[in-house]
Amino acid sequence: MPIAHLGHGELYVDDLAAARHYYTEVLGLTCSDEDQTALYLRAWQDWEHHTLIIRKGAGRGLGHISWRVSTPEGLEEYARLFEARAIPHTWLPKGHELGQGEALRFSTPQGLPMELYWEMVTWRATDPARSSVYPSFPEKFPYRGVAPRRIDHANIMVNDVAAEQQWISEVLGIKHRYYVERSDGKRQGSWLSVTNLSHDIAVMHNEHQDGGKLHHQAYYLDSPDELLRAATIIAQHGGRLEWGPGRHATSGATFLYFFDPSGNRLELWTGGMLIFPPDWQALRWNPEIGREGFDMWGTRPPASYLSYGSPPVTATRQYEEGDGVA
Amino acid sequence: MPIAHLGHGELYVDDLAAARHYYTEVLGLTCSDEDQTALYLRAWQDWEHHTLIIRKGAGRGLGHISWRVSTPEGLEEYARLFEARAIPHTWLPKGHELGQGEALRFSTPQGLPMELYWEMVTWRATDPARSSVYPSFPEKFPYRGVAPRRIDHANIMVNDVAAEQQWISEVLGIKHRYYVERSDGKRQGSWLSVTNLSHDIAVMHNEHQDGGKLHHQAYYLDSPDELLRAATIIAQHGGRLEWGPGRHATSGATFLYFFDPSGNRLELWTGGMLIFPPDWQALRWNPEIGREGFDMWGTRPPASYLSYGSPPVTATRQYEEGDGVA
Amino acid sequence: MPIAHLGHGELYVDDLAAARHYYTEVLGLTCSDEDQTALYLRAWQDWEHHTLIIRKGAGRGLGHISWRVSTPEGLEEYARLFEARAIPHTWLPKGHELGQGEALRFSTPQGLPMELYWEMVTWRATDPARSSVYPSFPEKFPYRGVAPRRIDHANIMVNDVAAEQQWISEVLGIKHRYYVERSDGKRQGSWLSVTNLSHDIAVMHNEHQDGGKLHHQAYYLDSPDELLRAATIIAQHGGRLEWGPGRHATSGATFLYFFDPSGNRLELWTGGMLIFPPDWQALRWNPEIGREGFDMWGTRPPASYLSYGSPPVTATRQYEEGDGVA
Amino acid sequence: MPIAHLGHGELYVDDLAAARHYYTEVLGLTCSDEDQTALYLRAWQDWEHHTLIIRKGAGRGLGHISWRVSTPEGLEEYARLFEARAIPHTWLPKGHELGQGEALRFSTPQGLPMELYWEMVTWRATDPARSSVYPSFPEKFPYRGVAPRRIDHANIMVNDVAAEQQWISEVLGIKHRYYVERSDGKRQGSWLSVTNLSHDIAVMHNEHQDGGKLHHQAYYLDSPDELLRAATIIAQHGGRLEWGPGRHATSGATFLYFFDPSGNRLELWTGGMLIFPPDWQALRWNPEIGREGFDMWGTRPPASYLSYGSPPVTATRQYEEGDGVA
Numbered sequence A, B, C, D: 001m002p003i004a005h006l007g008h009g010e011l012y013v014d015d016l017a018a019a020r021h022y023y024t025e026v027l028g029l030t031c032s033d034e035d036q037t038a039l040y041l042r043a044w045q046d047w048e049h050h051t052l053i054i055r056k057g058a059g060r061g062l063g064h065i066s067w068r069v070s071t072p073e074g075l076e077e078y079a080r081l082f083e084a085r086a087i088p089h090t091w092l093p094k095g096h097e098l099g100q101g102e103a104l105r106f107s108t109p110q111g112l113p114m115e116l117y118w119e120m121v122t123w124r125a126t127d128p129a130r131s132s133v134y135p136s137f138p139e140k141f142p143y144r145g146v147a148p149r150r151i152d153h154a155n156i157m158v159n160d161v162a163a164e165q166q167w168i169s170e171v172l173g174i175k176h177r178y179y180v181e182r183s184d185g186k187r188q189g190s191w192l193s194v195t196n197l198s199h200d201i202a203v204m205h206n207e208h209q210d211g212g213k214l215h216h217q218a219y220y221l222d223s224p225d226e227l228l229r230a231a232t233i234i235a236q237h238g239g240r241l242e243w244g245p246g247r248h249a250t251s252g253a254t255f256l257y258f259f260d261p262s263g264n265r266l267e268l269w270t271g272g273m274l275i276f277p278p279d280w281q282a283l284r285w286n287p288e289i290g291r292e293g294f295d296m297w298g299t300r301p302p303a304s305y306l307s308y309g310s311p312p313v314t315a316t317r318q319y320e321e322g323d324g325v326a
Helices: A016-026 A074-084 A161-172 A224-236 A287-294 B016-026 B074-084 B161-172 B224-236 B287-294 C016-026 C074-084 C161-172 C224-236 C287-294 D016-026 D074-084 D161-172 D224-236 D287-294
Strands: A003-013 A030-034 A038-042 A052-056 A061-069 A089-092 A103-107 A113-117 A150-158 A175-181 A187-193 A201-205 A213-220 A240-247 A253-259 A265-271 A283-285 B003-013 B030-034 B038-042 B052-056 B061-069 B089-092 B103-107 B113-117 B150-158 B175-181 B187-193 B201-205 B213-220 B240-247 B253-259 B265-271 B283-285 C003-013 C030-034 C038-042 C052-056 C061-069 C089-092 C103-107 C113-117 C150-158 C175-181 C187-193 C201-205 C213-220 C240-247 C254-259 C265-270 C283-285 D003-013 D030-034 D038-042 D052-056 D061-069 D089-092 D103-107 D113-117 D150-158 D175-181 D187-193 D201-205 D213-220 D240-247 D254-259 D265-270 D283-285
Touching: A003 A016, A003 A113, A003 A150, A003 A213, A016 A030, A016 A038, A016 A052, A061 A074, A061 A213, A074 A089, A074 A103, A074 A113, A150 A161, A150 A265, A161 A175, A161 A187, A161 A201, A175 A287, A224 A240, A224 A253, A224 A265, A224 B224, A224 C224, A224 D224, A224 D240, A240 D224, A283 A287, B003 B016, B003 B113, B003 B150, B003 B213, B016 B030, B016 B038, B016 B052, B061 B074, B061 B213, B074 B089, B074 B103, B074 B113, B150 B161, B150 B265, B161 B175, B161 B187, B161 B201, B175 B287, B224 B240, B224 B253, B224 B265, B224 C224, B224 C240, B224 D224, B240 C224, B283 B287, C003 C016, C003 C113, C003 C150, C003 C213, C016 C030, C016 C038, C016 C052, C061 C074, C061 C213, C074 C089, C074 C103, C074 C113, C150 C161, C150 C265, C161 C175, C161 C187, C161 C201, C175 C287, C224 C240, C224 C254, C224 C265, C224 D224, C283 C287, D003 D016, D003 D113, D003 D150, D003 D213, D016 D030, D016 D038, D016 D052, D061 D074, D061 D213, D074 D089, D074 D103, D074 D113, D150 D161, D150 D265, D161 D175, D161 D187, D161 D201, D175 D287, D224 D240, D224 D254, D224 D265, D283 D287
Parallel strands: A003 A052, A061 A113, A150 A201, A175 A283, A213 A265, B003 B052, B061 B113, B150 B201, B175 B283, B213 B265, C003 C052, C061 C113, C150 C201, C175 C283, C213 C265, D003 D052, D061 D113, D150 D201, D175 D283, D213 D265
Antiparallel strands: A003 A061, A030 A038, A038 A052, A089 A103, A103 A113, A150 A213, A175 A187, A187 A201, A240 A253, A253 A265, B003 B061, B030 B038, B038 B052, B089 B103, B103 B113, B150 B213, B175 B187, B187 B201, B240 B253, B253 B265, C003 C061, C030 C038, C038 C052, C089 C103, C103 C113, C150 C213, C175 C187, C187 C201, C240 C254, C254 C265, D003 D061, D030 D038, D038 D052, D089 D103, D103 D113, D150 D213, D175 D187, D187 D201, D240 D254, D254 D265
16 A cells, blocks of 8 residues: 655746746746646656646645555545544545545644645646657757756654654555664654655754644756756856755755745755665664764754745645545 | 666676676676676665676677566565476575575566576775765775766667567556557567566567667766766777767657677766656557657767677576476 | 867858848847848857857858967967968957957968957946846846857868868867767867867768868857757757767767758767866877767757858958068 | 976874875775875876875974976976065975975965975876877776776965965966955955966965965865765765865865865865966956855855964975075
8 A cells, every 4th residue: 555656846936927037937847737736747757747736825835745546546545544443544535636536635643744646647748848758758858948857755844753754654554764863762854765765755854833733845957067056057047055065974965945936945956875675674773873964064054944935825725624534 | 586786797798807897897886896707896876796797708698687686585475486387497506696685587488587686785885995984885986987976777679579568567666657559459568667666677679680688788877078078088998989978768768879899888977857747647659759768869879889799698507407397 | 389279250141131030030040230231140258359250151161260379469469370380370450350359360271261369349238127236147047049158169170170170270270079989090070179078170071072171160059958958949940960869979968950041050069078187198080980979869860960061252252452471 | 487386285283194094085086106205196187297295294294385386497487486575495406305306495474385396207007908009098997986087176275365366466476366455455365377277276264364275275176976976975974074065156266175084184175167368457356246156056164264274384394404495
C-alpha cells in the first residue's frame, strides 16, 4: 500500500497575475492549465498535468501537499486504514482538481493538509513552440526563466518534529532517512523518503511553536551553475532571496531559498545523495555538526528560516464537505 | 523478492600497478581494500566496501556484475527461482570477495556473469586525512582526481537485445524503462532499472554479433562542469577518450566514454531524468530520433562504440566449482 | 594609434523576422535599436549601442567587421596611414549606423570589409523590466535565451593566412598570439589580439581557396555549464549545431559552433587563457598537436568548418560612394 | 612607462610544511622552486616562474606585491620617477628572488611594500607527469586540488582609500575602474587595473584604521562550478572559509574568501566583466547599492572582512639594505 512519490503542492497567493509572471516567466515553469481561481504549473520534465497549483487567496498559504499512490487500489486501502485509525478524511471527486482523478484528503496530526491520488493526466506539449519529438521530453527544454527539471520535495514546519515524523512513517509509509537531534533528545528536523531521493518530505522544528506550516516546496535543477544563474535571475527580476547558495552537509545538495511575490518560500536544489540501501538506518546528526549540516560552507540560516512559513488555509475554504469518516 | 540496486562490477586488467594509479589518482576512486590479485575500489559516497573490483588478468575482461537483493531472504528466494527455471548457479562463500557475505553467481542467457548478495561491509574512512565527521559522508569529498560521487549503472552488449531484456525483466525483476527499436521490430538497445534511476543496466546491440560483453560501467558526477573537467584530466593524464562530452536525448544525461589502461570502457555520467511513476510504460524511440537519442548535440558514436567491449572471463578462471544445480 | 578593441560585426540574413526571433528570444541578445533594414543587437553586458547588426539581404553574408580606435584622433591617423599606403578607404558620416559617429571603411588585402570608429552611444536600458540600478550592469542579467555576456571575437577565412595576418598586425597593429603551421611552412591559422583576450580576430585557411569570408562572430558565456545549456537550447529551438561542445587546446576555451537561420556561423565561447606578457612571442602549433589544438577532447571539425562562411557583400550594396582615396 | 600586469605576491607564514601541503595539495598550486626559507608557487597556467612566494616568518604577513613593467627600460624609468618625487626605493639584485632579474622595491604612501621587475624566468614543466606538449600549457591541467588557472589580483586595506588610489593611479599609472563612495564623499573602496581585468588591485577601507595591510591575493578559476567545488574542498581539508560563495554586483564576479593555515586571506574568483573602452570613466557605487555591490545574492561580509589582513613585514626583515635614494 505504499505511496509512489510526491505529486504536487497547492499554494495560495494574493495576486494571481503577479504570480503568473513570476512562476512562468522568471522561474520558467509551464502553465499547463488554469481556471478562474488557479494556475496549474509544472516543470519542463514533470510528467504529470501539474506539480504546483497556485490559487487565489487572501495571502500566502498552503492548500495541500499531494502524493501519488503506487497502485489503483491504493486510495481505497488508505481510506480503510484511515477509518481503522479514526483519521478524518474526505473524498474529492474526479476533476475537483483539473487533470486529476478522485482524491483522498486528510490532515497530519499537526495540521498539514494532504492528499492522495492515483489518476492524473500525463501532460505533453502540443504547441509546436514547446512540443518535442523526444519521447522522454514532455516538452522542449525551455529557453526562458530558471527552468527547473522537476519537482523535488516538500518541507513542513511543526511544533513536534519527532511525533510528526513517526506518524508520517507509520501511517504513510515514508521512511526516515536522517535527522538532527539535540543531546537532550529534542528533534530539530527529520528528512523522509519513499523514493531514492534523500527526502521527499522534510519536517522541521518551528521555533515559534505556532503550529504546522509549509516551509517550502522545492524544484530540482540540473547543476550548481544553474542554481547560481537562478540566484542572479531571481535577485534581479522581482524575487527575494532568503538564504543560499549554500550546501547542506546532510544531503550534500546545493540550495537556494527564496520567496514568491506573496511570500511563499520556495527552494531550488541540486545534486546531493540518493539513497539505495534497503536496510538504510536513519542517520543521526547532532546539533554541533548539524550546524554544518545546515551549510557546510559556513553560513547560518536567517531567523526567518526557523519560524516563517505558509500556514494551512482552512479546509472549508478549500473544498466542499466530502464523504469522509468525520 | 526484488533486487535493491546495482552493487559493483569486476573488471580484469593486465597491469595492476598502472590500474591503481589510473583509478585512484586520475579518476580519484578510493582503494578500500586489496589482496594480491585485486583492488577493491569505491567512489567517495559509495556506502559499500566496494563498487568496483579490478582484478589482475591477461587483458581487459568482465568478471561479473553484482546486485544487492532487498532482503536477507532474497538470496535463497533467487536460488529457488533459478532451480525452478533450471538456471545454473553457484554459491560463493562469505569472504570470497573481501567485505562481502555469501553470494550467488549465475549467467544471463547471453553469457554475462552476474552475482547476487545481501551482506556487504559498510565502509567508512578511518584515516584522519579522509574521515569525515558528517554521517552522510563515508569519507571527505576528495581533492584528488575526477572523484565521482557514486556508481551509477552497468551496460552490456549482446547479440539479441530483446531476448536479454525480457529475461532480465522477468527473472531479475528489473523494469524496462526505454528502448530504441527499428521499424522492422529489431531492438537496438534497452534500458532497465529497479530504482528511480533512468537505468541501472542497459542492454545494447552488438553489431559484430560475437556474443555478450560488458560495454561499460558508469560512475556519477555531480555536474556537467565536473564532467568537462574530467574530460580534460583524462585526456591529459593517460586516459583515452572515446566519445563525448555529449548529451543523450533518451535520458537527458550528459556523458563521457573513455578507456582504462587495459582497454575496459568506463563512463562518467551526470544529470538526466529519474523515473518515479509506478505505472511507467517503456518509452519507444525509433532509430531516426534514436540518432538524437544518442546525442542531442549531434555527434555520432564511433564504430568502436557499437561492437567493442570487455568479454566475460570464463568462470573457471574466476572461482572454484560451487554447489549450483548444474 | 592602436585599436582599442573589436566593436561589432554586420551580418546579412534573408529573413529579418526569423532572425529577430532567433537572436533575441533564443540567443537572448537585446535589440537596442532598429530601422527598416536592420536590427541592432548587443549582449547584456556590452556597453556599446550595438555589437551586431543584422541586415536584410539576399542571404547570408558579411557586411563589415568594426573596431574601435583608442583615441578621438585615431580615425584621422588611420586615414593618413591608409593614404600613405594607398589603401582604399571611405568615410561614412555620423549616423550612417545608428548610434555611431563618423567611421572609416576599408578592406583587408583578401577582401574582408572592415571599419574603424571612435564615437558610439553607450547604451543603458531604461525600460523598467530591463534597467538595473547597478552601474556595471547596462541592463539586468536576462532570464531569456542563451544570454551571453559580451561580444568576444571575429574569425575570418582566407586563401593566404600568413599574408593576411601580417597585414593585420602591421597595418592595424593587432598582435600575433598563436598559430598553426605545417612542417612545409604553410600557415593553417593565426590568432591575433590587441587586448588581453587570447584573440580579438582569427584568420583561418580556406580549404576551398575561394576567397575571404567571415567564418564566425563569437559571443562570450560565463561558464562551460552555460555553454552546454546553450547547446541544448539551440538544438531544440530552431538553431543548427555544427561542432562542439569541445575544448580548443590552443586557447583552452570551450566552444560551440552553430548557424543562424540564414546560415551565418556563430560561436559561443567561454574560459581559456588571457594574455598579459608584454613580450609575448606567438606560439607555434604544428598540425599534429594542432589536431588536439582544435579539440583536446578528440573530435574533429566537420568539412563545412574548413571552407564554409559568410562571403562579403559588395560595398555598393552596403553604402553610398564615399570620399576615400580610391 | 606603464606597468604590464600584476606579477606576484609574497606572504609570510609560521609553518612552511603546513603551507606546502595546503598550497600544493589542497589548493593545487605548483611549487616551481624553493629555498630554505621560501616556496615559489604558481597556478597551472601562470607563465612566470612564480606568482606567489610563501616565506617562513613569525606569522601571517605581507612581504611585497610585485608588478611587471612593460618594457626593459621600465625599471629605470620608474627609478627616475621615484627620484623626481623623492619616493624611497631600493634596487634588489638579480636572483634576490629565484627566477627573477633586478627589481625595484618601494612602498605606497600607506605602507604597502611593492616591487617592479622586468626579467622573470618563463616556467615550463619538464617532469613527464606534468609537462604538456601543448605550447599554451606551461604544464598539464592538474588533477589535484583546487587548481586555479592563474593569478588574478591583489587587494589592500588602508586608512585612506582615496589618497592611496590617487597615488597608485598617478605614480604607477593604474587606472581607476570603479569605487564605492558615501554621500559625504568618504571612499569605501576603489578598484584599479592596467589590463582588461576589472581590477589588478583593489584598495579597501580599513575600519580599524590601523594602517595598510594586504587584504587578500586572488586566483582565477574557470567556472562558478569549480568555485563551489573549491569551497567544499577547502572546508573539508583544513582551510577556513570566511565569506562566500557570493557574487559581487560591482564586477559581476563570483567570489570565495578563505584563509591559509597561518591566517593570510586568499580569494578564489571567477567570471565577471572585463573592461575594454579606452575612455572608461570610473563607475561610482553609492553605499546603498554598494551593499548589493558586495553580494548581489544578499549576504553581508563578516566583521573580519572589514578590518583583518596581513600586515607588512618590515623591510629590514625582508632584504639587505640596497642603493635606493633614502
